[in-house]
Amino acid sequence: MLSKEKLQRINELAKRAKTSGLTKKEENEQNMLRKEYLQTFRASFKNHLHSVTVVDENGNDVTPDALKESKRNKDNPLH
Structure with a gap:
């Protein structure tokens, strides 16, 4: 999970980008924070x-095969 400070900074930069520009x-900084946020979100969603x-x-268990395979090998991303 991203820290509160980083989330606040993301929101602050987004607001400034819409009003006065960056x-x-x-x-x-905004791009780096967005990438970090997306990585964290994707990892959380995958878990x-x-x-x-x-x-x-x-x-009956009808879990998709791709999800079953991903559960068996958590290092590989879902396809």
């Missing part, structure tokens, strides 16, 4: 997916 240094099992109305 310097090159601030644009670079959440690994806890999911899909079951049909008859109680």
Whole structure:
């Protein structure tokens, strides 16, 4: 999870970008923070997916094969 300070900074830069614009240094900072945020979000989402099992109305496990494979080998991304 990203720290509160980083999230506040992302929001501050986004607001300034819409109003007065950003310097090159601030644009670079914004891009780096966005990348870090997306990496954190994707990792969290993937971990959440690994806890999911899909079951049909008859109680049969119908979890997609790609998710089953990803659960077996957590180092590989979902396809």
